[in-house]
Amino acid sequence: xxxxxxxxxxxxxxxxxxxxxxxxxxxxxxxxxxxxxxxxxxxxxxxxxxxxxxxxxxxxxxxxxxxxxxxxxxxxxxxxxxxxxxxxxxxxxxxxxxxxxxxx
Amino acid sequence: xxxxxxxxxxxxxxxxxxxxxxxxxxxxxxxxxxxxxxxxxxxxxxxxxxxxxxxxxxxxxxxxxxxxxxxxxxxxxxxxxxxxxxxxxxxxxxxxxxxxxxxxxxxxxxxxxxxxxxxxxxxxxxxxxxxxxxxxxxxxxxxxxxxxxxxxxxxxxxxxxxxxxxxxxxxxxxxxxxxxxxxxxxxxxxxxxxxxxxxxxxxxxxxxxxxxxxxxxxxxxxxxxxxxxxxxxxxxxxxxxxxxxxxxxxxxxxxxxxxxxxxxxxxxxxxxxxxxxxxxxxxxxxxxxxxxxxxxxxxxxxxxxxxxxxxxxxxxxxxx
Numbered sequence: 001x002x003x004x005x006x007x008x009x010x011x012x013x014x015x016x017x018x019x020x021x022x023x024x025x026x027x028x029x030x031x032x033x034x035x036x037x038x039x040x041x042x043x044x045x046x047x048x049x050x051x052x053x054x055x056x057x058x059x060x061x062x063x064x065x066x067x068x069x070x071x072x073x074x075x076x077x078x079x080x081x082x083x084x085x086x087x088x089x090x091x092x093x094x095x096x097x098x099x100x101x102x103x104x
Numbered sequence: 105x106x107x108x109x110x111x112x113x114x115x116x117x118x119x120x121x122x123x124x125x126x127x128x129x130x131x132x133x134x135x136x137x138x139x140x141x142x143x144x145x146x147x148x149x150x151x152x153x154x155x156x157x158x159x160x161x162x163x164x165x166x167x168x169x170x171x172x173x174x175x176x177x178x179x180x181x182x183x184x185x186x187x188x189x190x191x192x193x194x195x196x197x198x199x200x201x202x203x204x205x206x207x208x209x210x211x212x213x214x215x216x217x218x219x220x221x222x223x224x225x226x227x228x229x230x231x232x233x234x235x236x237x238x239x240x241x242x243x244x245x246x247x248x249x250x251x252x253x254x255x256x257x258x259x260x261x262x263x264x265x266x267x268x269x270x271x272x273x274x275x276x277x278x279x280x281x282x283x284x285x286x287x288x289x290x291x292x293x294x295x296x297x298x299x300x301x302x303x304x305x306x307x308x309x310x311x312x313x314x315x316x317x318x319x320x321x322x323x324x325x326x327x328x329x330x331x332x333x334x335x336x337x338x339x340x341x342x343x344x345x346x347x348x349x350x351x352x353x354x355x356x357x358x359x360x361x362x363x364x365x366x367x368x369x370x371x372x373x374x375x376x377x378x379x380x381x382x383x384x385x386x387x388x389x390x391x392x393x394x395x396x397x398x399x400x401x402x403x404x405x406x407x408x409x410x411x412x413x414x415x416x417x418x419x420x421x422x423x424x
Contacts, residue, residue: 074300077296077299077300078296078300081292081293081296084292084293085290085293088290088293
């Protein structure tokens, strides 16, 4: 049973790390501000969430898991809100999006 | 493994330091200093100094970033081009750095238990503190009890900083309840701010009163408390925040905190002890110590929260 939980937790941890890495690559490689923000926001929320779930499995039924659960709860709110605020600020500062001429 | 984490964190710290020197946009520099503080906080956690890490994260990464951004908003966000050659400063920096590195040669090895720092009073504190003060967190008992004079000095420094900012920046009362037009449709931000505001205050109280048992204490709690109100002011406008906590109230609280701290010291003198000798405060010495620590931490928290908010009000009220 312990080894099953261990394996599950490692799957979550490495999955989360992979998402964070992909998000970081996206932030460096994408062409304009909004696409970069998109890469970071989606991958960060998911990646951090997966890492926390992995850590919760490691923590077992203890106070640590409760604290991690609270962190998870807060991250689900603060991450998207921060990105929303950034995008809003960029929009108000007339940051141009890179638009394809043939697109909608 | 531990060394690997140390090396990665230190390398990131160095990279951030170089980036700060290199950047010309002051807005980016302010954000980078925040990242620098967060990395330092992580480093402190690795070094098992959780209390310091909490302080660094709350003050360095949190509130000082906001104050720096407020300063940038007041002044300019471009660095001025230097008018002289960087040769002389570079020489000074290299010479100082070389002298410092030369100085480390004589220092005891990293984590050496026989070094003077660990031999002087630290071992006594570590052994006797829980029994003498009844406080499980040794950091709190050292900070509040054994080194109470130093902490009183620190709180007075913060108090003086608050007075300095008030004297330099002055202060204008905000009568306007409305926020500026472009802030009004930030509904997501406002809902989240309203949702988190009570939780932040609750967490501040937890850090304040749980400081005896875990990491935390007056300094961290005061800053977190102030952060809650700053978040409120950011989302709902300074005028609304000031209807809850007025400038006048902050001025009083700022002094009340220091007075509580010093008052505990004088009270212990009146009861026949030395200044800040908490043993005499209650019938039982351990209970007295516990009570004294609780009271002075409360004083620290009140002063720190009030000063942080006064500095924030001072900076931002000049803007609009």
